[in-house]
Amino acid sequence: MTYPENYRYTKEHEWVHIEGETATIGITFHAQQELGDIVYVDVPKAGTKVETGKSFGSVESVKAVSDVYAPVSGEVIAANDTLATMPEKLNEDPHGAAWLIKVRMENPTELTNLLSAADYQKYIGAEI
Amino acid sequence: MPDPALQRTPLNEVHRAAGAKMVDFGGWDMPVQYSGIVEEHNAVRSAVGLFDVSHMGEIEVRGPQAMKLVDHVTTNAVAKLKEGQAHYSGLLYEHGGFVDDILVHKVADDSFFLCVNASNQDKDFEHIQAAANGFDCEVEFAGGKYAQLAIQGPKALAVAQQLTDVPLAPIRYYWFVDGVFAGVPARIARTGYTGEDGFEVYVAPERAAEVWNAILSAGQPYGIKPCGLGARNTLRLESKMALYGHEIGASITPLEADLAWIVKLDKGDFIGSDALRRQAAKGVTRKLVGFEMRGRGIGRDGYEVLLEGKPAGWVTSGSPAPTLGKNIGLCYLPVEQARPGQRIEIMIRNQPVEAETVPTPFYKRPK
Numbered sequence: 001m002t003y004p005e006n007y008r009y010t011k012e013h014e015w016v017h018i019e020g021e022t023a024t025i026g027i028t029f030h031a032q033q034e035l036g037d038i039v040y041v042d043v044p045k046a047g048t049k050v051e052t053g054k055s056f057g058s059v060e061s062v063k064a065v066s067d068v069y070a071p072v073s074g075e076v077i078a079a080n081d082t083l084a085t086m087p088e089k090l091n092e093d094p095h096g097a098a099w100l101i102k103v104r105m106e107n108p109t110e111l112t113n114l115l116s117a118a119d120y121q122k123y124i125g126a127e128i
Numbered sequence: 129m130p131d132p133a134l135q136r137t138p139l140n141e142v143h144r145a146a147g148a149k150m151v152d153f154g155g156w157d158m159p160v161q162y163s164g165i166v167e168e169h170n171a172v173r174s175a176v177g178l179f180d181v182s183h184m185g186e187i188e189v190r191g192p193q194a195m196k197l198v199d200h201v202t203t204n205a206v207a208k209l210k211e212g213q214a215h216y217s218g219l220l221y222e223h224g225g226f227v228d229d230i231l232v233h234k235v236a237d238d239s240f241f242l243c244v245n246a247s248n249q250d251k252d253f254e255h256i257q258a259a260a261n262g263f264d265c266e267v268e269f270a271g272g273k274y275a276q277l278a279i280q281g282p283k284a285l286a287v288a289q290q291l292t293d294v295p296l297a298p299i300r301y302y303w304f305v306d307g308v309f310a311g312v313p314a315r316i317a318r319t320g321y322t323g324e325d326g327f328e329v330y331v332a333p334e335r336a337a338e339v340w341n342a343i344l345s346a347g348q349p350y351g352i353k354p355c356g357l358g359a360r361n362t363l364r365l366e367s368k369m370a371l372y373g374h375e376i377g378a379s380i381t382p383l384e385a386d387l388a389w390i391v392k393l394d395k396g397d398f399i400g401s402d403a404l405r406r407q408a409a410k411g412v413t414r415k416l417v418g419f420e421m422r423g424r425g426i427g428r429d430g431y432e433v434l435l436e437g438k439p440a441g442w443v444t445s446g447s448p449a450p451t452l453g454k455n456i457g458l459c460y461l462p463v464e465q466a467r468p469g470q471r472i473e474i475m476i477r478n479q480p481v482e483a484e485t486v487p488t489p490f491y492k493r494p495k
Contacts, residue, residue, distance in 0.1 A: 034149075036358065037166045039448050040425070058477070060426060062165045062448050063358055065477075 001029040004095055008071065008111055009120035015095065016071040018111065023072050026099040027059060027090070030124045035061040038090045041083040043068075043100045048076045050103060052110055057100065059090065072110050074103040130157040137182035138275050138333040139340055148356060154247030156183040159356040168359035169450040172322050176281035177355040178343050181321075181328070182336060185249025186274050187242040187256060191265025198232060198240045201259050201399055203382060205392040209234040214302050214317060217390055219244075219252060220400030224381040224407060228252050229370055231319060233304055238265075241315070243276070243328075245372050259399060274315075275336035279343055280326035280363075282493075283350040288327050290346040292316065296327070310342035321360060323367025324493055365456065366449050366491035368418060374429055374444045375416055375458055383407055384460070386416045386488075414441065415466035418488035419474075421455035423481035427474035433459045434473040434480055440465065443474060449490055456490050457483075 007015045013031035017024045032038060040060040050056040055067040056076075079101050083090060090098040115123060130136055130150065134157040143150065148159035159180065162168060171177045189198055199206040204217035214233040218226055228248040233241040244252045253269045260267050279288050289296050294307035294316060304317035315330040331339050344352060361371070370376045376385045383391065383404060393405060421427060426446055433441040446457030461472070468487045473480035 036149075036161055037164055062362065062450070063160070065426070065428070 003028070003117040003121055005117050007095070007117060008114035009117065009123075010069065010071045010114060011123060012069045013124075014069060014071050016111075016114065017099075018105070018108075021105050021108070022077065023074065023103045023105050024099045025071060025101050025103060027068060027094055028120070028124075029094050031059075031066075032091050032094045035059060035064065035066060037062045038087045040065075041087045041090060041100070043079045043083070044076050046076050046078055050074060050076060050101070068100065070103070071114055072103060072105050073107060074105045076101050077104050078102040135183070137180055138336040139180045139182060142337050142340060143180065146354065148354070151357075153183070153357055156246055158183060159354075161356040161358045162354045165356070165358035165362060166450045168353050168355040169362050171351060171353040172281045172324055172355060172359065172363055173451050174282070175351040175353075176279060176283035176287050176326075176347055177322075177353050177359065178340070178347065179278040179280065179355050179357075179360055180275075180336075180340065181278050181360075182275040182333070183246035184276050185244040185246055185252065185269075185271040186330070187244060187249070187253055188268040188270045189240045189242065189256070189260075189265055190268070191238055191263075193264040194238050194240050195234075197256070197260055197263040197265050197267075198242070199395065199398060200263070201256050202230070202232060203391045203398065203400065203404075204232065205395045206232060206234070206240075207395065211236055212303055212305060214304055214319060215390075216302075218382045218387065218400075219255065220382070220398075220404075221378065222399060222403065224383075224400045224403030225378040226372065226376045226380060226382070226385075227255050227378070229372055229376055229387075231317075233315075233317065235306075248372060272333070274330045275333045275339075276328055276330050277336070277339060277343065278320055278322075278326060278328045279347075280320045280322040281324050283347070283352075284324070284326035287343065287347040287350055287352060288316075288329075291342055301325075310339045312339055314339075321369055322363035323369070323489065323491055324363070361445075362447050362450060365445050365447055365458070366451055366489070368458065368489040371445060381407060381412070384412050384415055412463050414460045415463045416444065416458055417461055417466040417468075417470075417485045418490060419457050419459055419472060419483045420486050420490075421457075421474070421481065421483045423483070425474070425476040425479075425481040426455045427457045427459070427476060427481070427483060432475040433461060434475065435461070435465055435470075437473070437480075440472075446474075451491050454490075456486075458488075461485070
């Protein structure tokens with residue numbers, strides 16, 4: 001599995017992709033693999049504020065339920081509604097079509113705290 | 129690499145080499161899934177699956193008073209077992225709570241083979257040994273002598289029969305025979321923890337890998353899948369089979385756990401019988417009952433159950449049921465409400481979500 005070079009990653013297994021002031025947020029391939037068959041995805045509606053390091057939603061698999069943490073702070077401008085009816089998409093394309101939310105960032109300097117693709121892969125390698 | 133503190137089955141390297149996802153299961157490094165829980169679950173319901181359950185413990189009781197001892201420490205009627213027959217039973221404390229739930233196999237009048245839960249095997253052995261004082265028999269901790277492989281599903285018979293000259297079709301459910309299986313001396317029992325037909329095969333640990341591979345090869349034309357403990361859990365839950373630490377435990381009696389059928393109070397005294405007689409006379413106050421989610425969510429182990437908005441019980445196991453396409457679970461409720469058709473709510477992440485009690489088992493295999 002490839003982890004896009006232009007994304008940034010958290011130790012809680014989220015990714016964030018920045019385009020201008022918009023941050024697209026999802027969970028990593030490794031995260032969905034650990035969870036297994038995903039059955040529910042709960043994410044906030046547009047207009048909700050999310051805060052760095054705080055849980056903004058959850059992903060539930062057959063086996064367990066996990067919180068998803070915001071890698072950056074800001075206001076949700078879009079939620080990926082297809083996941084409500086097709087949660088399995090998150091197993092299939094976690095780095096692409098199965099993004100969770102888009103956020104208008106408040107503080108772009110937060111990005112410096114996040115991991116590069118190489119560092120994240122090293123991190124999950126160490127975790128195995 | 130597995131955590132060195134964890135115990136490993138003889139198939140550990142086989143699982144790791146095959147890319148199974150491994151987890152710490154009660155101190156054992158075990159495969160939780162191979163290809164995916166739902167895919168493995170469906171393979172067992174529609175075709176056949178293979179599980180490594182070598183973490184399960186074995187205890188052997190032999191001697192002139194072996195039957196008397198096993199009858200003394202378990203709830204079911206051991207005297208009714210025929211040679212080559214097994215039954216499900218409870219190992220209880222004096223106060224009526226479970227030490228463990230076990231399978232008792234009668235090998236001969238003076239020889240019994242107990243299959244017990246992995247994480248309980250040490251305390252089970254100590255419990256039985258302590259009770260054996262004064263009985264003319266020996267109790268052997270035999271966990272290291274056996275690997276156990278479970279072949280489960282409607283095609284289990286066809287797959288297993290290719291590997292042995294022992295006629296398997298005549299073996300009835302919960303009976304067993306000793307014979308050669310995949311070239312290896314084995315105990316072949318028609319038992320399982322999935323709600324499907326199938327066999328549990330006990331072999332020497334050093335031969336486990338070759339038997340595992342032989343079963344996978346023989347099963348290939350039938351679409352056999354190696355399965356992990358994740359699918360084992362969803363399969364047993366659909367069939368409403370108890371899991372120690374969830375439906376049953378030291379503070380739960382078989383009468384509460386809807387397991388009165390394994391308690392034979394008329395057989396005479398056994399460890400826990402006084403407490404159960406008292407409880408039966410007074411009536412239980414809480415009981416295990418199945419539920420289906422009506423609202424969106426999954427009521428999981430430990431979640432609170434509400435009746436008319438008030439805390440009334442707890443969930444013991446809950447999961448999506450792949451065969452049924454519903455979210456199901458088991459919970460304890462006051463006995464008056466522990467019957468099908470009761471509207472309940474389950475606290476899921478601080479939100480009450482609607483559910484309803486239903487008849488069990490959730491799934492029963494077509495005959």
